[in-house]
Amino acid sequence: MPYLDDPLIIFTDLDGSLLDHHDYSWKPAQPWLDKLAAANVPLILTTSKTSAEVAALQTALHLTHQPFIAENGAIIHLPPGWQTQEQQPVHVMGARYSDIRQALVDLRQRYDFEFRGFGDVTPKQVAVWTGLSEAQAELAMQREASEPLVWFGNDLDFAHLKKCLSREGLALTRGGRFWHVMGTDAGKGQAVQWLSQLYRQQRGVPVASIGLGDGPNDLSMLETVDYAVVIKGYHEHQMPVNDGNGSQVFRTTEFGPHGWSQGLNHFITLP
Structure with missing residues (x-):
């Protein structure tokens, strides 16, 4: 299990995960948000929401210095600190x-x-x-x-x-x-893989990735990361994540931001 001060990158779904399914609140997750910010761990919002929606949430969550993935992986936004001569601020994966x-x-x-x-x-x-x-x-x-x-x-x-x-x-x-x-070439998994590779290139060291999500559109993300948190959802859909040796997937017993925090408690060891 990774420590909080290890090289980490975290990808999170919003609705039903970091945000409560009913009132869109992230308050129960605030203690972990504070820990991640203090440890300079990138928290990448990875959502079906549009860029306009995510930009407002990024400001409220104090994450404007981080990239984000919008529209289920079809759009990747890079802040100035992540951009290179080859990479523009907005990367489109798939069709317009x-x-x-x-x-x-x-x-x-x-x-x-x-x-x-x-x-x-x-x-x-x-x-x-x-x-x-x-x-x-x-x-x-x-x-x-x-x-x-x-x-x-x-x-x-x-x-x-x-x-x-x-x-x-x-x-x-x-x-x-x-x-x-x-x-067909867009998706959360593809976007997470692309952004993880970019971050590893920037850091020059191996980086562990954690993904958190509650719905079927999160499956490709959860199967791409090193550690997957399947948050209990308000739906009947199956969430068959390929868990390798069985130790890389954690299924929460709580919903939304409570489950989100439960997942990070399970995987991340505090120094």
Whole structure:
């Protein structure tokens, strides 16, 4: 198990993980947030939220000096301290939002698929779907490389939609509340791997990675990191993380930020 003063990098999901599923509070996790900050451990927000949403949260969490991963891994933002001549401030993995929307509109017209995405509705409807305020919903609609969907059709049509998207170079990822459409080469696991490699190159030493998440869209992240915390979630989805020798995965008995703290207590030894 790593010590807090070892070379560490931590990737965390937000909704249902660091943030409470119901009120979006991170207060129960604050003691660990303070410990990580004092030890200069990078805490990388890794979420389905948009860049606009994450930027506001980063400020509130005092993490603006760290990178973040948005839209389920489709977008990586690098702060000045992480940028190089080769790396721009924003790294897009996969398809652009305008191309995703065009493909979805074309497929719906062609096959009469029954779904609605954020690009089809108003901020008021997104607020109803998510429990966010309308102002927060507007931030959630500022998308760059993925589209959340609500599916209303049957299973057969859904399987057909998946095949059609695959032919367009797109894939579906299951989130806590929505299906997310993005490029096939985008995902939390791919983004975590890319950012971990960049950090190791900067440090010049081996770095242990910890990932924390509660939903199916976190699985690729949890299977990429060295130590995975599967936070108990308010859903019925299976979370089959490949745990290697069995000691690298911890499943919490608590939800949200309480489970988040429980996971770090399990894996990180205080010096």
